[in-house]
Amino acid sequence: MGMADAEGHGPPDGLPGLPPEWGRVVVPDDASALAHEARQVRRELRRRDRRAGWRRRLGLTPRPDGRPPLGLPVLVLLVSVLITLAGLAAVTWPRSTRTGGSTTVVPYPTATPAVIGPLPALDLVDTGNTPVSLRSLLPAMIVLVDACACRERVTEAATAAPAGVTVVTVTESRTAEPSTVTGVRALADPAGGLRSYLHLAPHPGTATALLVDREGVLVRVVPELGPVEAYRDDLVHLAA
Known part of the structure; x- marks a missing residue:
């Protein structure tokens, strides 16, 4: 059983002793009072599940033997390829002139x-x-x-x-x-x-x-x- 706090309140019967840094723990009579906290907890759990799911799909979860995940080198290679393709596209992409698309004509020199x-x-x-x-x-x-x-x-x-x-x-x-x-x-x-x-x-x-x-x-x-x-x-x- 837990010890009573400074005001003489102790943990409810049947609950184990709680860490003192938690302070006073009040269990409401109506469980609906915890609905907001429950929604936050469920939202965080769903976010964590989605993140873990993507890591599994991309092969980024640690392997049982402790070696680095298989998907990490593939992800690095994919990013490198995308950066290279973007650079090539920027170099080879046709550029329009500043004069409304008209070409610049260089006059044939006379001397x-x-x-x-x-x-x-x-x-x-x-x-x-x-x-x-x-x-x-x-x-x-x-x-x-x-x-x-x-x-x-x-x-x-x-x-x-x-x-x-x-x-x-x-x-x-x-x-x-x-x-x-x-x-x-x-x-x-x-x-x-x-x-x-x-x-x-x-x-x-x-x-x-x-x-x-x-x-x-x-x-x-x-x-x-x-x-x-x-x-x-x-x-x-x-x-x-």
């Missing part, structure tokens, strides 16, 4: 002023199918006319070229056709070695010009040959 590199040591052929070394014509303005004859632009270049600078037209045909522009040397590059070396693809309706100094250095590429004012200064500097 690239820079020291590009050395002119390849190529031998082309002239109208008589005779090999001609490009380096023997330096300094020169080489106009690639396989995509466009552009006679007007070639004429402007030949007129603006200072003394000592050779204006050369190059096609990718088997044999060069005689130039119809005075003072212009016509050559052919049957193997397409010049465009291949410079990685310059032909664009229909445009001629590409290469400005090469007397040392064989390609100092300027004009992808789309336009008015002579755009490259006149560089043309003059080739003769220096």
Whole structure:
């Protein structure tokens, strides 16, 4: 039997002694007074059962031999796979532009002023199918006319070229056709070695010009040959 408390109240007959830290224990005459506490206890028990059920389904409950649960490595692997897939989706997902979905158009450059590199040591052929070394014509303005004859632009270049600078037209045909522009040397590059070396693809309706100094250095590429004012200064500097 339990001991009486400070007020002389002891535990009801038939109940074992209760811990003193519980204080005074009052058993109500009407059990309905404990309905609220009973609901809380049942709610907590249901929550605990659901949690234990999920742990059993996922294999996260400890095994009888004390070893780690089998489902834990699988869960870690699954999370790693999901993170990897999310990262791949973020990288490869198509992004819309900030201008309402319209694509950004990069204008085709008209000139690239820079020291590009050395002119390849190529031998082309002239109208008589005779090999001609490009380096023997330096300094020169080489106009690639396989995509466009552009006679007007070639004429402007030949007129603006200072003394000592050779204006050369190059096609990718088997044999060069005689130039119809005075003072212009016509050559052919049957193997397409010049465009291949410079990685310059032909664009229909445009001629590409290469400005090469007397040392064989390609100092300027004009992808789309336009008015002579755009490259006149560089043309003059080739003769220096």
